[in-house]
Amino acid sequence: NEDISGLRCIITAGESADPGTAMRVTASGIAYYNAYGPTECAVCVSIYQSTGHAVEKRAIPIGKPISN
Numbered sequence: 001n002e003d004i005s006g007l008r009c010i011i012t013a014g015e016s017a018d019p020g021t022a023m024r025v026t027a028s029g030i031a032y033y034n035a036y037g038p039t040e041c042a043v044c045v046s047i048y049q050s051t052g053h054a055v056e057k058r059a060i061p062i063g064k065p066i067s068n
Contacts, residue, residue, distance in 0.1 A: 004030065011035055013044055017060035026052030036062035 004010070010025055013035035025032040032052075035044040048063030 004028070009033065011047075013037065017050075019057050019060055022050040022060050023052050023057070026050055034060045034063060 004025070005028070007030050009031040011033040017034040022032045022034070032050040034048045034050060036046045037044040044066065046063040046065050048061045050060055
């Protein structure tokens with residue numbers, strides 16, 4: 001609920017992404033990514049860029065593998 005207007009991109013990981021938050025962020029023109037990776041490695045292995053479409057109202061996918 002704080003001013004995030006100075007941001008260009010937000011990346012979340014670790015917990016399931018909140019679809020409502022993703023929709024609000026993308027509606028404000030900020031790129032929103034949901035990342036995923038196994039906890040034991042503490043790295044992101046996949047990423048998904050939210051577009052704010054209605055299909056994302058239920059769940060934000062964990063995305064596709066990151067190259068390399």
